[in-house]
Amino acid sequence: MTSRPSFAERLLAWYDESHRDLPWRRSRDPWAIWVSEVMLQQTRVEAVRESYARFLERFQQPADFACASDDELHAAWRGLGYYRRARLLRDGARAVVLLHGGNVPTDAEQLGELPGIGAYTRGAVGSIAFGLPLTAVDGNVERVAARHRALRTDIKKKPAQVQVRAIAEQWLDRARPGDFNQALMELGAMVCTPRSPRCGQCPVAGDCRARRLRIAAELPVRGERHAMTLVQARAVIVAVRGGVLAQRVPEGEPNAGQLELPSPGALCSVDLEDLPKLLHDRCGIHFAIGLPLATVRHAITHHRITLVAHAAEAMGRGSLQAHLPDDPEVPWTTLARKVFAKLNNTRPDFGA
DNA sequence: AACTCGGGGAG
DNA sequence: CTCCCAGAGTT
16 A cells, blocks of 8 residues: 655645745845744735835845834834834844854754744744754644644644644654745645635645544634724824924834824823813823814724824924924834825825 | 734735 | 734733
C-alpha cells in the first residue's frame, strides 16, 4: 500500500504552484521580513502592500528606523493602525543597534528577546530569513489546524493553543521551514478562509476531519466577543491662520501622541451644553461653540464613535497649535481626517 | 486569563 | 450591519 504524500509535501506542492507574488516574498533580508511581519499583524495584505515599499525605502536598515522621530514614525505607519506596533518595532530596531551592532540576530532565542517580537514573529523571521526550523502560528494556522483536526474547543484558550502548536510542530517541513510557514498562511488566506472555505481547492482536504464532518465553516470556535460601546463625541473646528487648532492626544489614550481636534476625548460622550466646560477642563481654554459643521462615524477597537464637529472660536490658544488639515505629514488621527474629508466634500473651499 | 490597541474590506 | 485579520504587551 503506497502512502499518501505527507501534509507538508502536499501543501508545499500547492504553494509552489499557486502562491501570490507578494513584495516581501522577494526578499530574504531579515529587516525587510521583520517589517512585513509586524505590518501584517492584524492587518490585511492589501493595506500593507501600499506602505511596505515606502517604509523600507525610507528606513533601509534597523539603524535608520531606530532614530526616527515620533512624527516620522506616524507618517510611515499611517493607515495601518495599531501604532504601538510601530513604536515596538522602533524599540526592536534600537535593541538591534545597541545589542547586536545593527544586525538582526540569527539566533532564535536572541530574536525572541527583541521588543515587539513574540512567538509568531520570531518563528516567521527566523524561518523565512534564516531557515531556522521554527513554527509560526498565526490566526490562519489556528484556523487550518482547528479544521483539519476538528478541534471544537475555544481556539484562543490555552488547551487549543497547545494543541495547535503541537500540530504545527508535527507538520513543519524542516527542510523548507520558511516556505512551509508561508504556505500554511497562504492556505488560510486563500483557501481555508474564515467563511465559505474553498475545500474543493484544498491540497489537504483528503484527510481534513472538519470537511468530512461538514463543519469546516463552523470552525474554529471562538468565545463571546466584547460588546460594542456607543459614543456620541464632540469636537471643535477653530480656523486660524495656518490651519485649524489641534491638541495632542494624551498618553494612555488611543492614538496617544497624534493630533486631534480639540475635544473632551474621542471616546467621551458629550452633551452640547457641557461642551464648553469639558473643553476648558481638557485644554484650559474657553471656546464659543457654533453650529455643527460635520458628523462622522468611526470605529476603534470596541467603540463605535459618532463625532459632531462644531464651528468654534477660541479665547486664546493655550497649548494648542495650528496645523494644516490636508498635510499628509501632520499626524492627524484618522477620525480628524474623516472630518476634514467631509468638510472638503460639503464645503469645497475648506482646504484652501 | 482578560484587556488593550486601528482600521478597513469581505460577506 | 458583523466579523476578522501574518499579535504583543500589560495587568
